[in-house]
Every structure is written in C-alpha cells, then in structure tokens.
Amino acid sequence: MTDAAALQQESVPMSKSTGRRTDMRSRGEPALWSLGGALAIGIIMILGFLALVFSNGVETFIPKPITVVTGIDGTVTAGEPFRSELFKPTPEDFAKASPDWQARIKDANGYANRTLYRMGNFDIYGEDFRWVPDFMAAKIEQPHGLVFVERMEWGPFVGTVKSIKVDGVERPFTTLDDTAFVKAHETARDRSKAIRKIERVGINDVNHALEQERLGLRKVELASGRNSAEYKDAEARLTGISAGLQQRYDALSADVQKLREINAGNTITLAEIGGREKTIEFSALVRAYAANDLSFAQKAGVYVSRWAEFLGSEPREANTEGGVFPAIFGTAAMTLLMVIVVAPFGVITALYLREYAQQGRLVSFVRISVNNLAGVPSIVYGVFGLGFFAYVLGGSIDALFYPERLPNPTFGTGGLLWSALTLALLTVPVVIVATEEALAAVPRSMREGSLACGASKWQTIKYIVLPRAMPGIMTGVILAMARGAGEVAPLMLVGVVKLAPELPVDGMFPFVHLERSFMHLGFHIFDVGFQSRNAEAGKPMVFVTTVLLIALVTLVNATAIVVRNRLKKRFAGSQF
Amino acid sequence: MNMVATLAPYPDTTFGSTVYHLKSGGSGTILDINDLCLWYGAAQALHNVQMSVEKGLVTALIGPSGCGKSTLLRCINRMNDLVDNLRITGGIRLNGEDIYDRSADVIALRKRMGMVFQKPNPFPMSIFENVVYPLRVDGVRDKALLEETCERALRGSALWNEVKDRLDQSALGMSGGQQQRLCIARAIAADPEVLLMDEPCSALDPIATAKIEDLINELAGQYTVVIVTHNMQQAARVSDNTAFMYLGRLIEYGDTEVIFQTPKSPKTQDYVTGRFG
Numbered sequence: 001m002t003d004a005a006a007l008q009q010e011s012v013p014m015s016k017s018t019g020r021r022t023d024m025r026s027r028g029e030p031a032l033w034s035l036g037g038a039l040a041i042g043i044i045m046i047l048g049f050l051a052l053v054f055s056n057g058v059e060t061f062i063p064k065p066i067t068v069v070t071g072i073d074g075t076v077t078a079g080e081p082f083r084s085e086l087f088k089p090t091p092e093d094f095a096k097a098s099p100d101w102q103a104r105i106k107d108a109n110g111y112a113n114r115t116l117y118r119m120g121n122f123d124i125y126g127e128d129f130r131w132v133p134d135f136m137a138a139k140i141e142q143p144h145g146l147v148f149v150e151r152m153e154w155g156p157f158v159g160t161v162k163s164i165k166v167d168g169v170e171r172p173f174t175t176l177d178d179t180a181f182v183k184a185h186e187t188a189r190d191r192s193k194a195i196r197k198i199e200r201v202g203i204n205d206v207n208h209a210l211e212q213e214r215l216g217l218r219k220v221e222l223a224s225g226r227n228s229a230e231y232k233d234a235e236a237r238l239t240g241i242s243a244g245l246q247q248r249y250d251a252l253s254a255d256v257q258k259l260r261e262i263n264a265g266n267t268i269t270l271a272e273i274g275g276r277e278k279t280i281e282f283s284a285l286v287r288a289y290a291a292n293d294l295s296f297a298q299k300a301g302v303y304v305s306r307w308a309e310f311l312g313s314e315p316r317e318a319n320t321e322g323g324v325f326p327a328i329f330g331t332a333a334m335t336l337l338m339v340i341v342v343a344p345f346g347v348i349t350a351l352y353l354r355e356y357a358q359q360g361r362l363v364s365f366v367r368i369s370v371n372n373l374a375g376v377p378s379i380v381y382g383v384f385g386l387g388f389f390a391y392v393l394g395g396s397i398d399a400l401f402y403p404e405r406l407p408n409p410t411f412g413t414g415g416l417l418w419s420a421l422t423l424a425l426l427t428v429p430v431v432i433v434a435t436e437e438a439l440a441a442v443p444r445s446m447r448e449g450s451l452a453c454g455a456s457k458w459q460t461i462k463y464i465v466l467p468r469a470m471p472g473i474m475t476g477v478i479l480a481m482a483r484g485a486g487e488v489a490p491l492m493l494v495g496v497v498k499l500a501p502e503l504p505v506d507g508m509f510p511f512v513h514l515e516r517s518f519m520h521l522g523f524h525i526f527d528v529g530f531q532s533r534n535a536e537a538g539k540p541m542v543f544v545t546t547v548l549l550i551a552l553v554t555l556v557n558a559t560a561i562v563v564r565n566r567l568k569k570r571f572a573g574s575q576f
Numbered sequence: 577m578n579m580v581a582t583l584a585p586y587p588d589t590t591f592g593s594t595v596y597h598l599k600s601g602g603s604g605t606i607l608d609i610n611d612l613c614l615w616y617g618a619a620q621a622l623h624n625v626q627m628s629v630e631k632g633l634v635t636a637l638i639g640p641s642g643c644g645k646s647t648l649l650r651c652i653n654r655m656n657d658l659v660d661n662l663r664i665t666g667g668i669r670l671n672g673e674d675i676y677d678r679s680a681d682v683i684a685l686r687k688r689m690g691m692v693f694q695k696p697n698p699f700p701m702s703i704f705e706n707v708v709y710p711l712r713v714d715g716v717r718d719k720a721l722l723e724e725t726c727e728r729a730l731r732g733s734a735l736w737n738e739v740k741d742r743l744d745q746s747a748l749g750m751s752g753g754q755q756q757r758l759c760i761a762r763a764i765a766a767d768p769e770v771l772l773m774d775e776p777c778s779a780l781d782p783i784a785t786a787k788i789e790d791l792i793n794e795l796a797g798q799y800t801v802v803i804v805t806h807n808m809q810q811a812a813r814v815s816d817n818t819a820f821m822y823l824g825r826l827i828e829y830g831d832t833e834v835i836f837q838t839p840k841s842p843k844t845q846d847y848v849t850g851r852f853g
C-alpha cells in the first residue's frame with residue numbers, strides 16, 4: 001500500500017470503525033444508474049424515430065428506377081420497388097415455386113422475401129401496388145425507355161409513350177426532352193392555370209356578388225317583411241342584377257369551354273407494359289421522366305421540382321399527391337393568430353398576478369388553477385372551444401351580424417379564429433407561468449432603483465421589469481407556440497378540415513377570413529396516413545409531411561431562441 | 577465641506593435617551609425626523625428616532641448591523657412603502673412638509689431625493705439612458721437638455737472621462753466601481769435636494785472608495801447627503817455630523833469629531849473604539 005492510499009484509508013473513519021461496506025440499498029447510485037439508463041434508452045428511441053422519419057421523408061421524392069419483373073407464370077409487373085419484407089407463403093404459392101426455391105424457403109423456416117411494386121396505372125389495373133415474392137420472379141430487369149408519368153388524376157402511369165397530338169395534329173414521339181413535347185406540356189399547363197384562374201377569381205366573383213345580392217334581399221326581408229315596398233324594390237333590383245351576372249357567368253363559362261376544347265386536342269398516348277393504351281390530355285400531365293435513363297442532374301431536377309410542388313401547390317387525389325401549401329399556410333396562420341392572442345393575454349395576466357394583485361389565498365388559488373389548466377387533456381379544450389366559442393359566441397355573432405345567412409353558420413361553426421382562441425386557451429398557462437417566473441426573477445434592487453428615481457410603478461414595469469423579463473417571457477411564448485403548432489386533437493373539433501376550398505387569406509374583401517375552416521399539417525398527416533382509401537400510396541406523403549412539420553416547429557423554435565439569446569446578451573453584463 | 581476649525585463644545589440636548597450636540601454649519605434644517613417608530617409586522621425596528629438633518633452637510637449613520645440604519649434611510653424617501661405589513665408612527669418633514677401626510681405625492685417626493693444603494697443597480701440599458709432615467713420618467717424629451725444633464729451628472733460623479741466615448745454602450749458592461757459611480761450620477765441627475773446613500777462603498781475597492789469619498793466631499797454643500805456606512809474612517813472622513821444607532825434607537829447624534837473623539841454615551845464610545853459591533 002502506498003503512502004497516499006494509506007492516507008486515504010486513514011481519512012475514511014467510517015470504514016475503519018465499522019469494518020463493513022455500505023449497504024447497497026442505502027446508496028442512491030443503482031437507482032440513479034437505472035433511471036439514467038432508462039432516459040438514455042428513451043432518447044435513443046426518439047432519435048432513432050426521428051432519423052427514420054427524416055431519412056424516409058428525404059428520399060421520398062428521389063425518382064426511383066422502374067423495375068420490370070417477369071413472373072414464372074408469365075405475369076409481367078412494372079413499377080417502382082416500394083419496400084421488401086419477409087412473409088410466409090401460402091401452400092398454394094409455395095407449390096408454384098421451383099424445387100430449388102422450395103428448399104431455400106424450407107431452410108428459412110418457411111419464410112420468403114417479397115417486394116412491393118408501385119405499378120401505378122390504377123385506371124387500367126384497378127390496383128396500384130402488387131407484392132411479388134422473390135421465388136415467383138423469373139427475370140428482373142430495368143429496361144430503357146420506360147417512363148414514369150405523374151398525372152393529375154388516377155395516380156402515376158408506368159409504361160411508354162406511344163404518340164402525342166399537338167393542337168389536333170398527330171406527331172411522332174421522340175423523347176421527353178423534345179421541344180415539341182415540352183412546349184405542348186407547358187402551354188397546356190398554362191391553359192389549365194388560366195382555367196383555374198377564371199374559375200377561382202372570375203366565376204367566384206360572380207357567385208360571390210350574386211350571393212351578396214341574395215343576402216341583401218334576405219336582409220331587407222328580415223328588416224321590413226316580405227310584403228313591404230322595400231322588399232319588392234330589392235327583389236326587382238336583384239332580378240336585374242342577376243341577369244347581368246348571369247351574362248358575365250355565361251361569358252366566363254364560354255371562355256373556359258374554349259380552353260377546355262383546346263386542351264382536348266393536345267393529348268399524349270401512353271401504353272402500359274402489357275400494351276394497353278391510354279390517352280390523356282397534356283393538361284392532366286404533371287411531370288414525366290424516363291425513369292431508367294436519368295442522369296444525376298436530371299434526377300436532381302425531378303427531386304427539386306417535386307419538393308417545389310409539394311411546398312407550393314395544393315393537394316390532389318384525396319391529399320395523397322400534390323402539395324401541402326394550404327396546410328402549411330393554415331398551420332402558420334393559426335399559430336400566428338394564436339401567438340397574437342396568447343402573448344398579450346398571458347403576459348398581462350401574469351403581470352397582474354405578480355405585480356398588482358394582493359398576494360393572498362385568492363391569488364394562490366388562481367395560480368394553482370392556472371397551473372392545473374396546463375394538465376387538462378387537449379380534446380377537452382376542443383369540446384369547450386366548439387361549445388363556447390363556436391356555438392355560443394359564434395352563434396351570437398351570427399344572430400347579430402349575419403342573420404341573413406342563417407341557417408348557414410358564418411362564425412357559428414369551427415374556423416380559424418375559434419381554433420386560434422382554443423389553442424390560446426390551451427397554451428396560456430405556459431405563458432403565464434413562464435412570465436411570472438421571469439417577473440419574479442427581476443432583481444428587487446432594480447425595481448427599487450427605478451422607484452427611487454421617481455418612476456411610478458407602471459413606468460418601472462414598462463422600462464425596467466418587462467425588458468428585463470423579456471427573455472423569460474419569450475421562452476414561455478416559444479413553448480406555447482411549439483405546443484400550439486403541434487396540437488391536432490382539439491382542432492379537429494373547432495375548424496380543421498381535410499380539404500379547405502379556400503385559404504383563410506385571399507383577395508376577396510375583407511381579405512382575412514377568420515371564420516373559414518382551414519387545413520393543418522398535423523391533421524394532414526393523420527388524414528393521409530390513416531384515413532385515406534389508399535394507405536400505401538399515402539405513406540410517403542406522411543413521412544414528408546411529418547418531416548416538414550418537425551422542420552417548421554424546429555425552425556420557429558430556433559428563431560425564437562436566437563432572438564431570446566440576443567435579448568439575454570443585452571442584459572448580461574460583466575459581474576465585478 | 578465646511579470644516580469647523582475649533583472643537584467648540586456644542587450645547588448638549590436630549591430627547592428621551594438621545595444625546596445631541598449638532599454641528600450647525602449648514603443653512604438650516606432640511607429634514608426633520610420626529611419621534612419615528614417603525615414595525616416590520618410585530619417586530620419594532622425603529623424606536624422613537626428624533627433627528628434633524630442640516631441642509632448642505634454630510635450626515636453619517638453608523639451602528640452595528642441590524643440596528644436600523646437602512647430602515648431609517650429608506651423611511652426618508654418612503655422606499656419602505658414597498659414592504660408589506662409595515663407600520664410607522666411619528667413623522668418626517670422635508671422642508672417643513674410632512675412626507676407621510678395622506679395627501680403627499682410619493683413619486684414627487686422621490687423625485688426630490690436621490691438614492692444610492694449598497695450594491696450598484698444599473699438598469700439594463702445604455703449608460704446615457706441610465707443617467708437620464710429620472711428625467712425620462714419625468715417626461716423630458718428635449719435631447720439637448722438630456723445630453724447636458726448626462727454630462728453634468730457624469731462629471732459630478734467623476735465618471736465622465738471614463739465613459740464619454742461609450743455613452744451608448746450597455747451600463748452592465750462597466751466595472752463595479754464605475755457602476756456605483758453611474759448610480760450616483762443617476763441619483764444626482766435630477767438635481768435632488770437630498771442624496772441618500774446606503775453603504776455606497778461596501779462593494780468597492782479602496783481606489784474606487786476614495787473616488788467616491790472625494791465625490792461626496794465635492795457634493796456636500798450643493799446637496800444634503802445622508803450616508804450609511806460601516807467604515808468608521810469613512811464616516812470620520814466624509815461627514816460633518818454622525819448619528820450612532822443601536823438596536824433601533826438613536827443613541828447619539830452630533831458633530832463627527834465629537835462622536836469619534838469624545839462621545840458622550842458609553843455605547844458610542846464602545847462602538848467607535850471597536851469594542852463591539
């Protein structure tokens with residue numbers, strides 16, 4: 001034993017006097033280790049899940065090669081390999097396998113591998129996915145010349161291009177990069193855009209104007225009765241105006257019809273692997289690429305254009321295709337509105353509780369209640385929001401301001417405003433608690449310094465306390481935002497819909513329509529992943545949308561944290 | 577500072593048990609504390625304090641820890657109003673006006689006094705904004721006036737040369753001594769009648785302390801200064817009159833030199849010679 005060790009022994013009198021080791025049960029370490037281990041496992045699992053979601057989300061839009069599988073029974077399957085798994089073949093399937101395969105399957109305890117192919121061509125096949133067991137495949141190849149066509153309807157088409165027709169004239173098809181092809185596609189898409197614009201803006205305006213007139217008439221009816229002179233006047237005017245509007249409507253419809261006819265003359269004829277043909281309009285073509293002949297740059301181009309479509313356009317095909325722009329917009333608008341409501345409300349409440357209220361039983365009770373509010377299941381808030389905000393408040397607003405629209409509700413049903421208010425209610429405890437803590441952490445010496453300068457209480461709060469507490473308040477608001485942006489359950493009751501025809505902000509007076517229902521990324525994930533007809537087709541969308549939602553929430557948080565740290569730095573001086 | 581050359585015996589007076597032998601060299605009484613008693617809840621912290629502060633002089637409050645010096649000081653600008661369960665009897669007059677009168681305007685009162693705390697408490701804003709804060713809360717918007725006031729106050733607190741080039745930087749980046757002088761600048765920015773200082777040098781090194789003591793000497797005459805200190809030498813150096821407090825009572829109050837050299841009360845004698853406290 002070295003001297004140092006001897007000394008150490010010396011300095012631990014307990015072990016010397018008792019001569020026995022401390023009981024394991026009286027030590028904290030084992031509990032600590034197991035808790036730490038549990039925590040580590042939890043974190044690893046979450047990280048793993050995030051990595052899974054992220055990698056799936058990122059690779060979804062990469063164009064995949066089209067594989068053609070010729071089965072031993074002669075069936076031909078062409079499609080993107082989607083995923084593989086082990087399965088137990090049925091005895092009938094097993095019987096079809098070659099003896100060689102049968103032996104291998106037996107070796108693997110009766111399990112075989114199979115691959116899911118995304119065949120597309122739903123309109124021809126009636127199914128767009130097919131499982132092909134490995135033992136059924138006689139030949140697997142990736143031939144040149146196959147194209148992957150994304151369409152506005154019926155999902156993708158896998159096959160070859162036979163011919164194209166431009167303005168009614170049949171043209172030979174060369175390649176997808178051929179200028180004639182590209183130009184025909186572009187002009188057709190432009191025409192579609194024009195049609196959509198006429199429908200969205202022109203015809204919508206007409207409908208809106210007509211609706212306004214009709215509502216005006218109803219207003220007059222409610223005010224002065226059906227037999228009054230005013231009503232007769234208004235009725236006559238409505239007849240006149242609606243005739244004019246009808247004319248405008250007809251003119252617009254004729255325009256649309258004309259464009260449609262031109263579109264019908266621009267078609268592309270596709271053939272699936274078995275030779276069956278299908279002719280679609282160029283306007284129904286989203287994008288086409290020769291899946292097995294892509295250079296790296298072309299692949300990147302497809303990838304980027306798919307992301308652009310995803311972020312910037314509207315969903316198609318029951319949300320399983322297209323973009324999620326309305327959902328991004330709805331999520332952002334709702335979160336923003338929520339913050340606008342929750343931040344001042346929470347901060348003022350906390351200011352009152354901490355700075356003005358007489359500290360006593362009542363305030364303690366209020367504080368405990370606020371803390372407990374944070375623990376109420378969110379769906380309960382949804383029920384409350386629907387019952388109180390939508391039905392009671394909204395119903396009253398409708399009765400007061402929009403009686404002519406009844407029984408159709410305006411504010412009396414779920415909508416953006418009620419969703420934001422419901423989530424504000426849900427998240428306000430977070431803001432209150434954080435703000436109270438931040439206020440309490442403002443040093444007393446600073447308040448006293450300000451008061452000693454002759455500042456009033458309000459001036460002290462405004463100039464000293466609030467700026468000093470701002471980082472803490474920001475933290476609370478960030479937490480509230482993150483919580484609110486990710487919350488879905490209550491929103492399903494108070495305004496989120498699967499597909500909203502209009503954005504809550506548009507060019508129609510009064511530009512911001514707080515009463516409209518809206519789309520939400522969180523609900524979108526739920527809807528596409530678990531509510532849609534074709535769960536398999538929606539799966540990639542679920543991953544991408546999840547990645548997007550996580551990225552958005554992270555982005556919001558990161559921005560807010562940066563802002564908060566800036567603020568903090570301003571208040572952190574050198575301590576002497 | 578108005579040094580009196582000879583140690584003339586002042587007439588001793590008493591109120592209760594307090595011994596008085598004030599040096600009058602100021603221009604009359606500015607603060608008149610009359611039979612002040614104060615309770616924090618049930619605990620009495622001040623007992624019948626009777627004391628008048630001479631205008632234009634430096635008055636030091638000394639006494640062992642917990643004797644009520646800070647409490648007394650904070651009564652003068654009504655900082656104690658912030659404390660719950662506080663009860664006060666007796667009164668304080670500033671130039672003859674009762675500051676505890678119901679109709680008294682606390683905010684206006686505090687504007688007439690500057691206060692410097694034991695620990696520097698600069699606000700989280702620029703140096704400039706710190707100094708002109710009393711004017712800002714008064715609603716002054718005139719840029720020229722603010723700048724002039726800032727310079728005058730910073731010169732007054734001997735800080736101008738050190739910070740004149742970084743007035744727009746955060747005050748929290750200054751050293752402790754600079755921060756304390758900044759707080760003094762802030763306290764004198766609004767030209768108060770009385771400057772209250774609660775152990776202003778307790779967190780400072782000797783050099784910064786010396787600077788602040790010089791400063792107090794310079795400010796005397798212009799302002800009336802009431803300073804709490806634990807440092808006997810400091811009290812002897814800077815003050816004209818000294819009040820010795822013990823257990824919430826004012827024991828002896830008079831000319832600083834008398835207090836330190838020939839105190840009348842044995843308790844004062846014990847304290848200033850370092851036998852307790």
Ligand SMILES: Nc1ncnc2c1ncn2[C@@H]1O[C@H](COP(=O)(O)OP(=O)(O)OP(=O)(O)O)[C@@H](O)[C@H]1O
Nearest residue numbers: 616621639640641642643644645646647648659806
């Ligand atoms: N806010 C308060 N609530 C209750 N009691 C207080 C409060 N502030 C001070 N006291 C008590 O009043 C007495 C006087 O305190 P005060 O702070 O005036 O002492 P002090 O002379 O300034 O002491 P020190 O030299 O240590 O600063 C002490 O007994 C203290 O415990």
Ligand SMILES: [Mg+2]
Nearest residue numbers: 645646647774
């Ligand atoms: Mg004190």
